[in-house]
Amino acid sequence: MMKRSWILQLLLLIGFLLIGNLVVTFLPIPLPGSIVGMLLLFLFLLTGIIKLEWVEKLASFQLKHLQLLFIPPIVSLLISFHFLEILRWNIFLILLISSLSCLLGTAYTVEWYEMRKKRECK
Structure with missing residues (x-):
């Protein structure tokens, strides 16, 4: 079942x-x-x-397990030398910083929501 x-x-x-x-x-x-x-x-x-x-x-x-879905495409992009030649380093840095800030923002939002949910249950 x-x-x-x-x-x-x-x-x-x-x-x-x-x-x-x-x-x-x-x-x-x-x-x-x-x-x-x-x-x-x-x-x-x-x-x-x-x-x-x-x-x-x-x-x-x-x-x-959502984070596991993002790892293979990101790694394949990072090890591709053609990708780095096309982007230039300044755009690559912007993409890296924005991705990390989005990831951290989501993580802290979920953590805040879970803490709020626990307080409401008590």
Whole structure:
């Protein structure tokens, strides 16, 4: 039963991804299909059409391991010498600093939110 729930949750999330891609394909929306699918899922969660329990296990698993998805593309870009020749060092430095500030901003925001959530539960 446990494996079945993971598969159903994965299929539900993939379904919203595909719906978002279809919406972007047929309507002139200047957003990626994955974002439209995520917004649709959020709307369905807010309205109660989809229950949080239906996607909670898989979503929390994905959030725990999200940083692993960013490591391979970043490393492959950094070891590519052609990439560095194209960018020049000043643009590379700007990209590095902005990426780190975004990463740290997200980390501190999540940490602040978790601390606030713990205080509210007490």
